[in-house]
Amino acid sequence: MLELINKNGVSYFRSTVLQSKHGFSTRIGGFSTLEHTRSLNLAFGRGDDEATVLKNIGAFADAVAVDASKIISVPQVHGSEVRRVTMCDAGAGVYKNADFECDGYITADYGLPIAVKTADCVPILLEGRDNEGNVVAVCAVHAGWRGTAAKIAANAVNKLCQLGVKTDNIYVAVGACIDVCCYEVEIDFANEIKNKLGQYYENKFIIKRENGSLYADLKGMNLEILTSCGVPRENIDVSHNCTCCESELFYSHRGQKGKRGAMMSLISM
Numbered sequence: 001m002l003e004l005i006n007k008n009g010v011s012y013f014r015s016t017v018l019q020s021k022h023g024f025s026t027r028i029g030g031f032s033t034l035e036h037t038r039s040l041n042l043a044f045g046r047g048d049d050e051a052t053v054l055k056n057i058g059a060f061a062d063a064v065a066v067d068a069s070k071i072i073s074v075p076q077v078h079g080s081e082v083r084r085v086t087m088c089d090a091g092a093g094v095y096k097n098a099d100f101e102c103d104g105y106i107t108a109d110y111g112l113p114i115a116v117k118t119a120d121c122v123p124i125l126l127e128g129r130d131n132e133g134n135v136v137a138v139c140a141v142h143a144g145w146r147g148t149a150a151k152i153a154a155n156a157v158n159k160l161c162q163l164g165v166k167t168d169n170i171y172v173a174v175g176a177c178i179d180v181c182c183y184e185v186e187i188d189f190a191n192e193i194k195n196k197l198g199q200y201y202e203n204k205f206i207i208k209r210e211n212g213s214l215y216a217d218l219k220g221m222n223l224e225i226l227t228s229c230g231v232p233r234e235n236i237d238v239s240h241n242c243t244c245c246e247s248e249l250f251y252s253h254r255g256q257k258g259k260r261g262a263m264m265s266l267i268s269m
């Protein structure tokens with residue numbers, strides 16, 4: 001279950017299936033005053049000055065109890081790479097310039113927070129445990145429709161398995177994104193899903209309404225990808241929130257017609 005937590009005025013979601021320090025931010029509890037970024041915008045380049053974004057990141061990091069200066073969150077490119085990062089990369093994309101771009105991270109380093117930014121795309125946080133139940137690695141993934149179609153979630157599971165984690169010992173939380181109620185797509189999108197993920201995904205996750213319009217279920221696709229990798233369904237938490245419907249709580253790229261802030265989804269061992 002994803003629970004809405006309020007800490008020092010910062011509202012964020014926490015999953016009951018994850019042991020690690022983590023949080024899915026909302027737009028509540030920050031210092032941004034622009035109408036479209038109010039108030040907890042956690043991304044640069046959305047209209048807020050850099051100092052405000054850093055102040056917001058500091059407030060979110062404090063609420064989740066991680067070290068803000070170490071957060072890694074580099075520019076995202078709608079790719080499928082899940083990159084191994086270490087303490088050498090601490091602060092990349094936030095407090096120091098990043099010399100790489102990617103949409104997913106894995107780390108086995110304690111105290112190293114990794115974070116993805118979203119505003120409609122699907123944020124996914126994963127942890128891998130050993131047989132005694134100790135967390136041995138964590139992942140953060142940004143899955144837009146391209147990343148979803150390229151199975152970035154499966155890449156994260158595979159990376160955890162390469163570190164010796166069994167799929168039974170992988171735990172996952174899928175955060176709020178634009179849901180099937182609001183995510184209208186074109187026929188080209190449906191064809192792309194069929195080409196990349198197969199007919200089964202198109203049939204199951206592209207919903208045709210009576211008037212012929214098409215809607216896509218990105219959460220459902222990622223859940224299917226995770227379970228088909230062998231992650232037990234009971235190990236996976238899926239948000240019931242829609243970023244586009246709930247404009248008080250979330251930024252939405254579609255709902256705000258591109259002029260919006262961004263949430264951050266963060267995890268740290």
Ligand SMILES: [Zn+2]
Nearest residue numbers: 181182242245
């Ligand atoms: Zn909706």
